[in-house]
Amino acid sequence: MKRKIITLFFSLLFLTASAQNVTITGRSNKTNTLMRLFAYEDLVNETGILLDQSQTDAQGHFILEGNVKQILPGRIYVGLEYVDLILSPNASYDIEILVPEQQESVSYFEKELPTLRVKRATDKNIYRQVIYSEEIINAYMTEHFNQIYRGRQLRYIDSIQNAISREVPNITSDYVKNHNRYKIAAIKLGISTDGGKKIIKDYYDGQPVLYTQSAYIDLFKELFDGYFNSAAYDSHLLNDAFGEGPISLKKYLATDPLMAKNPQLAELITIFNLQKLCYGDRSTSHLAKGHLAYIGSRTNYEEHKAIISDFFTKYERLAPGTAATDFTLKDRDGKAVSLSDFKDGLVLLQFVDGMSPVAERQFSELRDLHNQWQDSVQILTIAAHDKLDILKKQFTEKRMDWPLLDLGDQILLLEAYNVRTFPEYILIKRNNKIGEAPAPSPERYLGERVTKMFGK
Structure with missing residues (x-):
């Protein structure tokens, strides 16, 4: 018994020591900010695995650790901004990340990107090369x-x-x-x-399929996007095989010598193109999802199981009828407000990051819609913390009486709702189910969409 305990003790010691084989220490100009480290094994869907998260201290210093079994593309988030790194097993990195201060008038697509400086790395020069x-x-x-x-x-x-x-x-x-x-x-x-x-x-x-090599996958996507429509196939025969089922489709796709000679590549090409078809009309989407589920349950390649699983997770996220992420934020008077407080009604979420000519125009349109909707649609404006005072003044001056909420440090709520630009809108149905994400802006048929979707 004593021998077993000693053996177990040393086994646990070994596991603890080897659990984290990547260490990143560094500094950012963003103090007291959430830091996250992701590794990417699925570049087809660009799905990252969270390895670690921490926070910069008052001087901007941080430590991130994780475990990787092979060289992988990595991404370090500073708040919602990010830089890319290549992660090697048993490597340590000393880095510096500079996140530029953005001007109010700069759009999301024009903003200056963060920069990464790797001061030291024990990765056999892989990142540098x-x-x-x-x-x-x-x-x-x-x-x-x-x-x-x-x-x-x-x-x-x-x-x-x-x-x-x-x-x-x-x-x-x-x-x-x-x-x-x-x-x-x-x-x-x-x-x-x-x-x-x-x-x-x-x-x-x-050639071998290089799932974790970004240059390989980027070129793969460019070459094989729409491959079902290539000259290798007759569109009528392909459609017939697609409708008959996965076995018929695989058999017909194999009439192309490239697909017949390279079963692993062929299956990845098939998965990639079926994923695209999932965004087609309802009938095509239904069939494509059935094909993917079939492949996922029978494939011999673990990478393909993961790619299909990641796709369905991504596809179903924010889909109409799925559960909306709940939150509790403080309004301008400091009162806690939760999305679940309004589960019996219809909700419009508006995410804002300060004022701009576009935002001012949309607020004017939204105020008119609010007067039209009365209590049938609850508007919740969620503002970035550092812009809250500006928005408070705007709400008071323009007499906008719906809740103005402080995002505070809950920046991951922006990721939960896939907010990429500001202002951004999300329609929530009864029982806090997604109605449409993103929804149109007020000057682009938001009113008509609410009427059509909810009969309001």
């Missing part, structure tokens, strides 16, 4: 754009490869080699005249 290679490729593309894409001069591609060999010597990692290989392939695709056939033959036919 990838970044240096990218810089060389981008510099050549900028300087010789016309010669490469308009003149279709392949000699410049050879020059890129020679420059990488000269400036980034001693590349031994397959991850870095494959990154550069598929980045070069993407350039070749841009100047190809055969629709990518040679690129497929040279880089995908008979």
Whole structure:
């Protein structure tokens, strides 16, 4: 018994010591801010796995730790801003992240992006070699754009490869080699005249499937998007096979030699295109989801099970009829207000981040709709904490009497509702079920949509 206890003790010690094999220490200019570390095994759906979260201290310092079994693309979030990193097993990183202060007038699509500086890394130079290679490729593309894409001069591609060999010597990692290989392939695709056939033959036919290599997956998506509509298939026969079921579809898709010779790649191509069909009309979507479920239950590839599972999670998130994320926030008087307080009625969530000409116009339209709806639709405006005083003044001056809520530090609520721009709108049906996310803005038929959806 004593021997078993000792053995168990040392086993637990070993597990504890080996549980976290990636350590990131660093500093950001954002103090007392939520930090999160994600790793990406599913690049098809761009679904990250949360490895760790912490908070910057009063000086902006932080520590993030996690465990990865292979080299993976990583992402570090500072609040809702992020930078990308490549995570290697048994590596440590000392980094600095600068998040620029954004001007009020700058839109979401024009804002300045955060920057990452890796001061030290024990990852066998993998991150440095990838970044240096990218810089060389981008510099050549900028300087010789016309010669490469308009003149279709392949000699410049050879020059890129020679420059990488000269400036980034001693590349031994397959991850870095494959990154550069598929980045070069993407350039070749841009100047190809055969629709990518040679690129497929040279880089995908008979090649391993590199699920965690972003350059491979990016090119994969470009090459195989809409592959069901390619010249390899007769549209009528394909539609018949699609309607008959997964077995018939797989059999027909295998009439293409590429799909027949590469079963793993073929299944990934099938999954990728079926996912796209899920966003088609109701009948097509229903059939596509059935095909995906069938593949997910019978595939021999664990990666494909995960990709299909991730897709359904993403597809069903914020879908009409799914549960809306509940929250409790304080209004402008400090009173707690929850979404569940209004479960018996209809709710419009409005997310705002300060005032702008667009926001002012939408508030004016929304005030008219509020007067029209009376108590039939409850409006909840959720404001970024640092803009709350501005919004309070606006609400008072414009006599807007619906609740104004302080987002506070609950920034993950923006992710829960997939808020990407401001203002953003979400319609919530009775029993706190999603009605439409995102919903149209007030000047773009929001009133008509509410009338159609809720009969109000």
